[in-house]
Amino acid sequence: MASVLNSSTPGEGATKVRAAAGREGDFTTISGRPIERLYTQQHLPGFDYATELGDPGAFPYTRGIHPSGYRGKLWTMRQFAGFGTPEETNQRYRELLAAGGTGLSVAFDLPTLMGRDPDHELSLGEVGKCGVSIASLADMERLFDGIPLADVTTSMTINSPAPMIFAMYLVVAEKQGADWQTLSGTIQNDILKEFIAQKEYIYPPRPSMRLITDIFGFCAKEVPKWNTISVSGYHIREAGATSLQELAFTLRDGIEYVQYGIDAGLDVDEFAPRISFFFNSHSDFFEEIAKFRAARRLWAEVMRDRFGAKDERSWKLRFHTQTAGVSLTAQQPYNNVVRTALQALAAVLGGTNSLHTNSLDEALALPTKEAVTIALRTQQIIAHESGVTHAVDPLGGSYFVEALTREMYDGARQYFDTIDRMGGMVAAIEHGFPQKEIAESSYQFQRAVEAKRKTIVGVNDFVIDDEPPFPILYIDDTASATQIGRLNALKASRDNAAVAGALARLRDTARADGNTMYPLLDCVRAYATVGEMCDALRQVWGEYEEVPIV
Amino acid sequence: MNRIRVVIAKPGLDGHDRGAKVIARALRDAGMEVIYTGLRQTPEMIVASALQEDADVIGLSILSGAHNHICPKVLDLLREKGLDDVVVLVGGIIPDVDIPKLEAIGVKGVFLPGTPMQEIVEFIQREVRPRVETA
Numbered sequence: 169m170a171s172v173l174n175s176s177t178p179g180e181g182a183t184k185v186r187a188a189a190g191r192e193g194d195f196t197t198i199s200g201r202p203i204e205r206l207y208t209q210q211h212l213p214g215f216d217y218a219t220e221l222g223d224p225g226a227f228p229y230t231r232g233i234h235p236s237g238y239r240g241k242l243w244t245m246r247q248f249a250g251f252g253t254p255e256e257t258n259q260r261y262r263e264l265l266a267a268g269g270t271g272l273s274v275a276f277d278l279p280t281l282m283g284r285d286p287d288h289e290l291s292l293g294e295v296g297k298c299g300v301s302i303a304s305l306a307d308m309e310r311l312f313d314g315i316p317l318a319d320v321t322t323s324m325t326i327n328s329p330a331p332m333i334f335a336m337y338l339v340v341a342e343k344q345g346a347d348w349q350t351l352s353g354t355i356q357n358d359i360l361k362e363f364i365a366q367k368e369y370i371y372p373p374r375p376s377m378r379l380i381t382d383i384f385g386f387c388a389k390e391v392p393k394w395n396t397i398s399v400s401g402y403h404i405r406e407a408g409a410t411s412l413q414e415l416a417f418t419l420r421d422g423i424e425y426v427q428y429g430i431d432a433g434l435d436v437d438e439f440a441p442r443i444s445f446f447f448n449s450h451s452d453f454f455e456e457i458a459k460f461r462a463a464r465r466l467w468a469e470v471m472r473d474r475f476g477a478k479d480e481r482s483w484k485l486r487f488h489t490q491t492a493g494v495s496l497t498a499q500q501p502y503n504n505v506v507r508t509a510l511q512a513l514a515a516v517l518g519g520t521n522s523l524h525t526n527s528l529d530e531a532l533a534l535p536t537k538e539a540v541t542i543a544l545r546t547q548q549i550i551a552h553e554s555g556v557t558h559a560v561d562p563l564g565g566s567y568f569v570e571a572l573t574r575e576m577y578d579g580a581r582q583y584f585d586t587i588d589r590m591g592g593m594v595a596a597i598e599h600g601f602p603q604k605e606i607a608e609s610s611y612q613f614q615r616a617v618e619a620k621r622k623t624i625v626g627v628n629d630f631v632i633d634d635e636p637p638f639p640i641l642y643i644d645d646t647a648s649a650t651q652i653g654r655l656n657a658l659k660a661s662r663d664n665a666a667v668a669g670a671l672a673r674l675r676d677t678a679r680a681d682g683n684t685m686y687p688l689l690d691c692v693r694a695y696a697t698v699g700e701m702c703d704a705l706r707q708v709w710g711e712y713e714e715v716p717i718v
Numbered sequence: 719m720n721r722i723r724v725v726i727a728k729p730g731l732d733g734h735d736r737g738a739k740v741i742a743r744a745l746r747d748a749g750m751e752v753i754y755t756g757l758r759q760t761p762e763m764i765v766a767s768a769l770q771e772d773a774d775v776i777g778l779s780i781l782s783g784a785h786n787h788i789c790p791k792v793l794d795l796l797r798e799k800g801l802d803d804v805v806v807l808v809g810g811i812i813p814d815v816d817i818p819k820l821e822a823i824g825v826k827g828v829f830l831p832g833t834p835m836q837e838i839v840e841f842i843q844r845e846v847r848p849r850v851e852t853a
Contacts, residue, residue, distance in 0.1 A: 278730070278731040278732055278782055279731060281731070282731045284731065289760065290730065290731050290758060290760065291731070292730075292784065292787050292788070293730065293782075293783070293784030293785075293786065293787030293788060294730060294731050294732075294782055294783070294784050297782055297783040297784065298732075298782055298783065362733075366733055366734070367733025367734075367735060367757055368733050406734075406736070407734075407735075407736050408736050408740075494736075497831070497832055498830055498831040498832055499832050531811070531831050532811065532813070533811070533813060607739055607743075610736055610739070610740055611739075611740055611743050611744075614740050614744070614835065618834055618835055618836060624832075627832040628834070637814060640813060642813060642815070643783060645786075713756075714756065714757070716735075716739075716754050716755075716756040716757075717739075718739050718742045718743055718746075718752075718754050
């Protein structure tokens with residue numbers, strides 16, 4: 169131990185002492201943040217428990233939004249699924265519900281996510297591949313056939329066409345006789361992170377923001393228990409952002425949505441409690457825990473102090489977490505179970521409210537049933553065997569964790585100031601600011617891996633040359649022909665004059681300033697397709713084209 | 719000395735462009751002339767870029783599973799335009815069983831997750847350098 173302490177003393181024999189201390193190394197996080205050898209109370213000057221932490225369930229919620237932590241309620245184990253035709257995915261949902269699940273999470277295919285029908289030129293080869301294909305209300309009826317929407321909560325990962333898909337969900341509920349006032353679930357509906365990272369945008373930023381505030385206003389009145397947005401850092405991180413950039417850009421996106429809601433004439437406490445968040449849990453254990461804790465404090469302060477929210481529910485940051493898909497390796501895939509377990513543990517120690525654990529084969533393909541089961545079991549082992557759920561915020565008070573939490577908090581505040589000076593997040597995106605920051609971080613990380621300053625087990629160290637073949641789920645192209653056939657049949661059988669009339673009313677509303685959700689519901693009831701509804705708004709607002717930033 | 723000219727393209731609907739952008743920068747840092755097309759390129763658009771830019775190499779980044787549809791179209795169009803000598807590479811998530819199929823239609827290299835950037839740089843230099851130097 170003495171030699172370790174001496175290693176920080178320069179002078180004669182320092183090299184030898186350092187060697188004795190063990191490893192030459194790069195003691196930085198995966199995001200490049202330097203970490204000191206030892207943390208003490210000297211790293212927390214002026215630390216004030218009430219201001220920086222508060223008890224669990226009390227402002228600023230650094231230690232959690234529930235006084236009883238996971239004793240009251242475990243996090244929701246919500247596994248994202250969808251592939252092929254609506255019937256195939258419906259079958260998977262029925263199995264999940266039969267196994268005791270109460271929450272569904274829908275993955276849509278790329279044509280649906282981009283507002284294109286299955287027969288569009290750009291849909292070639294993509295129908296039903298990365299998720300389920302939904303082209304019209306008829307598909308949505310097949311997807312939820314035999315599933316009572318009054319009794320389940322459904323999360324839908326949909327962004328640009330969120331209003332169209334949400335309208336379809338509401339009409340299916342209506343046809344089942346379910347009451348919109350009690351309906352519960354989430355739409356991702358976060359367009360800013362699409363411009364920043366995932367790139368599934370359709371319209372330019374400003375009309376896209378209007379669709380979102382239309383949903384805020386519509387839901388406050390018609391579907392009050394629905395989570396209207398899931399402000400997402402996950403994709404920002406996957407695109408290469410650091411942990412701090414993920415935190416800062418995500419919360420600054422949240423600030424932008426609240427500001428636009430207020431500017432649209434809504435009362436902050438009317439819509440803010442329905443805003444939720446979605447973070448990534450990456451491989452650097454303590455940095456991630458610090459990120460989650462700092463996020464809660466930042467949001468609480470922003471909502472109370474910047475926006476003057478009075479309702480405590482507006483102050484509480486609720487979030488879903490997914491382990492880092494980008495950290496999974498195609499090499500030695502079983503190692504991914506261990507990576508995912510550590511990332512999931514960080515999310516739980518950071519107080520996540522909901523969690524998706526990735527499957528071990530996801531660097532290779534969509535997961536097999538067996539791989540998905542291991543991913544779910546990973547959460548169950550953390551929840552029921554590890555004992556980490558007994559005490560609330562068990563790392564609270566650790567010199568290291570509190571110092572890191574403070575660094576994340578301060579760093580995010582600096583980014584907020586920078587983006588505020590640019591005129592907000594929409595303006596920052598138009599300037600390419602977050603896009604440039606992420607591209608730079610992603611390239612620097614890749615260089616660190618190539619130079620072996622960062623080790624990825626099985627990829628740039630501990631490599632096996634002749635790996636045995638690994639069985640994957642192979643999705644064929646049959647869904648495409650089925651979905652195109654159905655689309656043609658639908659267009660031949662529906663009342664096309666009614667569709668044209670509803671689409672015309674949608675365009676009129678988009679040109680004026682009414683709420684677009686009402687005409688969209690009428691389009692859906694007339695069986696207009698996702699592509700037709702999105703095209704109607706493309707005609708009014710045009711399409712966004714980014715200037716690629718390399 | 720002529721620089722190797724590379725078109726990096728993202729075909730299809732997928733917007734996950736991290737890999738395409740990192741590779742574009744790595745090839746540029748290795749002294750190549752790199753044109754990144756941006757997102758949502760049809761095979762026609764990609765081949766038109768290759769023609770216009772006088773590309774030696776086309777790098778297609780595909781993670782969505784649409785490679786069996788996109789790659790044959792790109793290679794057919796290249797042949798139609800008399801650009802048979804352009805080296806076509808694919809990077810992304812490609813199931814093992816599909817790799818021989820892609821190679822059979824003329825894809826010169828398939829690079830899977832975890833491939834070092836340097837390996838791709840050297841591959842391109844090996845495949846293209848002699849041609850550029852004798853041009």
